[in-house]
Amino acid sequence: MxxxxxxxxxxxxxxxxxxxxYLDRRKIMAVGGAFALTGLTSACSAQEPxxxxxxxxxxxxxxxxxxxxxxxxxxxxxHDAVTGYNNFYEFGTGKSDPARYAEAxxxxxxxxxxxxxxxRTGTFAVEDLVDFNALEERIYxxxxxxxxxxxxxWIGVPLSSVLERFRPTSDARYVAFETYTNRxxxxxxxxxxxxxxxxxxxxxxxxxxxxTLMAVGLYGEVLPNQNGAPMRLVVPWKYGFKSIKSISRxxxxxxxxxxxxxxxxxxxxxxxxxxxxxRSHPRxxxxxxxxIGEGPFARRDTQMFNGYDEVASLYSDLDLEENx
Numbered sequence: 001m002x003x004x005x006x007x008x009x010x011x012x013x014x015x016x017x018x019x020x021x022y023l024d025r026r027k028i029m030a031v032g033g034a035f036a037l038t039g040l041t042s043a044c045s046a047q048e049p050x051x052x053x054x055x056x057x058x059x060x061x062x063x064x065x066x067x068x069x070x071x072x073x074x075x076x077x078x079h080d081a082v083t084g085y086n087n088f089y090e091f092g093t094g095k096s097d098p099a100r101y102a103e104a105x106x107x108x109x110x111x112x113x114x115x116x117x118x119x120r121t122g123t124f125a126v127e128d129l130v131d132f133n134a135l136e137e138r139i140y141x142x143x144x145x146x147x148x149x150x151x152x153x154w155i156g157v158p159l160s161s162v163l164e165r166f167r168p169t170s171d172a173r174y175v176a177f178e179t180y181t182n183r184x185x186x187x188x189x190x191x192x193x194x195x196x197x198x199x200x201x202x203x204x205x206x207x208x209x210x211x212t213l214m215a216v217g218l219y220g221e222v223l224p225n226q227n228g229a230p231m232r233l234v235v236p237w238k239y240g241f242k243s244i245k246s247i248s249r250x251x252x253x254x255x256x257x258x259x260x261x262x263x264x265x266x267x268x269x270x271x272x273x274x275x276x277x278x279r280s281h282p283r284x285x286x287x288x289x290x291x292i293g294e295g296p297f298a299r300r301d302t303q304m305f306n307g308y309d310e311v312a313s314l315y316s317d318l319d320l321e322e323n324x
Contacts, residue, residue, distance in 0.1 A: 062155050062217045064135035076139070077150040077293040079219050085292065086226045087144075088245060089193050090179065090186040097188070098226035104185045105246070107229045116176075116252035119167035126230050129162050130216055137220075138213055140236040142243065143275050143306045148290040154234050155217030160208040163250075168204070172252035176201040177233065180248040194260050200244040201257035201271070202235065205314055211236055237308040239273045270324035274315070277302035279324050 088098035091105075112129060115121045135155050143149045163175060179198035183189050189196045206212065213234040216223055223229040228245025235242050241261055251257070261269035268282055277287045291298040305311050315323070 060222050061220055062132075062135055062222060064137050064155050064217075064220075067136045067138055075151070076153060081293045082150055082152055082218060083224050083227060087240070088188075088226055088228070090181065090188045090196075090198065090246075091226070092188045093193060099224075101187055102225035104187075105180070105182070105225050105229070106185060107225060107246075110230050110248075112231075112247060113249045114166055114251075115249075117169045117172040117254060118252045119169065121166065126216070129165065130157055130214060130231065131161065132216075134161070135216070138234075140213070140234055141306055142234070142236070142240050143289060143302070145239040145241060145269070145273070145281065145286075147284060147286065147288065147302075148292050149300075150292045152218055153220070154213055154215045155220065156213045156215035156231075156234065158210060159212040159214045159233065160210070162214050163207060166250075166252070168252045171254050173204055174201055174253050174255065174257055175204060175207045176249075176251040176253050176257035177244045177247050178249040178251075179244055180246045194264055197248075198244065198260045199257065199263075200233070200242055200259050201253075202242075203256075203314075206235070206311075209311060209314065211308055211311065237275060237305040237311045239275060241269070242273050272315075272318075272320070272323050274320060274324075275302065275306040276304060276320055276324065278304070279321055 084099045085095045086098040087095070088102065091098045091101040110126050111123050112126070113123050134157055136157065137153055137155055139151065139153045141149050141151050168175075177200045180186075181189055181197040202212070213236075215228070215232050215234045216230060218227060223232065225246075228243075228247075231247050232245040233243045233247070256271055259269075259271060261273075262271055275286075280286055286302055288299050289302050290296070291300060
């Protein structure tokens with residue numbers, strides 16, 4: 001099996017998944033076959049997940065390669081918390097709403113519209129975007145703007161490998177994303193919580209950075225609907241709402257795109273949204289975070305860029321207090 005081992009700063013033997021968890025997961029996934037398409041975009045709250053938040057939708061298993069992207073400390077967040085405690089306002093604002101209601105979303109078939117400054121545009125199936133023979137596991141910490149975090153074993157491919165297929169032109173300085181929206185399947189969009197569809201965006205160098213992942217699974221299985229099936233971003237050095245779920249449109253644009261939370265509350269949520277313990281949210285501190293799955297009082301100090309220091313050079317010319 002191909003083992004991809006990119007050289008990243010800050011990886012130590014303490015960052016590696018505990019052996020008993022790794023072995024148990026590999027036993028389960030050893031029987032996995034080919035990928036089958038089966039069927040939060042917000043700030044977060046600080047409520048501990050409860051036992052009734054079990055996932056309501058589960059996918060098949062994925063084949064993938066191990067990687068050296070083990071750049072977090074501590075054990076993995078429990079599976080039930082990852083799949084049962086979510087922000088996905090299209091299904092409701094409660095943390096258990098996505099697990100309860102997301103099974104109504106149709107994810108097969110799925111199409112993504114690609115347009116803007118690129119040589120190749122059109123409407124594409126997931127299989128046209130993601131090389132399922134090149135899936136990798138990356139254990140990333142997802143840090144929420146309301147001061148809690150999870151450690152999740154994501155399965156996916158570098159976003160750069162997806163975007164390069166469309167040959168973006170030199171005019172493409174940003175890439176914008178939209179979440180699927182369907183009033184009949186997504187009860188939350190019947191209410192004006194946000195200006196639907198949900199929109200996010202990255203500067204092109206952020207999108208092409210090796211850490212940015214297009215995820216199609218977690219814990220060795222296909223993404224459950226509530227976690228953003230069938231494909232979502234994971235941008236580990238930014239607050240979680242930047243990692244847009246259930247992507248249905250990708251646009252290559254010249255100017256900074258409008259994003260949903262910046263549009264809704266610009267004093268609180270900026271375009272960059274890098275994890276920064278030195279810049280407080282207007283209503284709370286970002287200096288520490290609560291660790292989901294380790295009890296209500298388990299906390300850790302927030303790290304700049306969520307600990308992914310290799311992205312610091314992207315912002316060497318920016319004032320991160322002003323460009324939040």
